Amino acid sequence: MAFLLKGAHAVDPQVGLDKVVDVLIDGEDIVEVAESIDAPEAEVVDARGKYLVPGLVDMHVHFRDPGFEYKEDIASGCRAATHGGFTDVATMPNTDPVTDTGTGVRYQIDRGRAADLCHVRPIGALTRGEKGEALAEIGDMVLEGACAFSDDGHGVQSAGMMRTAMGYVSQFDRVAIAHCEVESLTTHGVINEGRASTRLGMFGWPALGEELEIYRDIELCRLTGCPLHIAHISTKKGLDLVKAAKAEGLPVTCEVTPHHIFLNEDDVTAEYNTNLKMNPPLRLKSDMEALREGIVDGSIDCIVTDHAPHAKHEKDCEWEIAFFGTIGLETSLPLMLNNMVRSGEMSWARLVEVMAINPRSVLRLKPVKIEKGSKADLTLIDPEKEITVSEDYFESKSKNSAFLGMNLVGVATDVFVDGKRTLVDGQVA
């Protein structure tokens, strides 16, 4: 199957591309990029007025498969990813059983292939059962295709265990992804500690509970040489620690979620909208602003959604007992376009870096470039198309979005994965 994308504004800083071109896809690959291409055999896609970028990657999602398929399974998660404009997702291992063996990794890859929409890249657990007590089968998981290692959902509480795990991971060309949370400081915490916890009368989750472990893991990175990636960073001080580590030349990277850069603790009101309950919690407005700056100035490497689907009954309850997390795959790109690119706060090239280039590099995936010979993993975006974030909009099995009710401008209309068109004019194929 061949596709000829006509008149797209292609943006790819890897090859210095930022102009209107035609792109010809044949089979799995890009075979030509030029000002004007004629290919009578190919199906023409009118891309005038649209932006073409290397396929978007969300390197932090929860697909709940195996174990909690009532919230999301790999097939429904892949539909949501495709609808959101992604060609690749990296799935966190806090499934049931935890993805801590080669077989577990193989299962997710196989399910992803069967869904046949996007590349599913499993992240293996650092420790068995994510219990923080003994090493998981890291070597075996590397052989089966794990792209990184993390106990996401939990911090590894023992510094000694984290040292062992990072030492082990450092033998392979993989990063350790740290969910930084000192549980002795965050137990019972359900909202940012300080003004928000006082105002709403609930147990606080202090910033220190995150920052202390970021500090520890940066020092363990120095000690072990293991590349470290900080998951869902949420405070200014945490980001300052990452900036200092980078300035020293340590192999440290980090990611931020749309909810931590577009929402803050003041958005949690006496309505107690539990879709705003997440881990780490929404922080101060000043944290939010510092994180936004960090994306633009290069200190934050990746935008990830931390797509955390939960069923109705797990959110439709008192704040204290509601599950942590918001879905994100289908709102991430529209939020970035609407809130940062449209306003000029962020360039298209920087958007491509944080949503496509950098996550591939952190996950040790082969780069995708808009040039002849590259895999045709591409996202086509209509910067003027408007969406309303309603429950009906979502392909995800779960509807727990922190952004319900918003109108956003800019969305993916078409996605190509290995040359196959998986999103066609906004509809999942």
Ligand SMILES: NC(=O)N[C@@H](CC(=O)O)C(=O)O
């Ligand atoms: N972020 C969340 O609020 N929830 C995540 C866990 C996690 O990412 O730590 C989940 O698995 O539901």
Ligand SMILES: [Zn+2]
């Ligand atoms: Zn986490």
Ligand SMILES: [Zn+2]
């Ligand atoms: Zn997560």
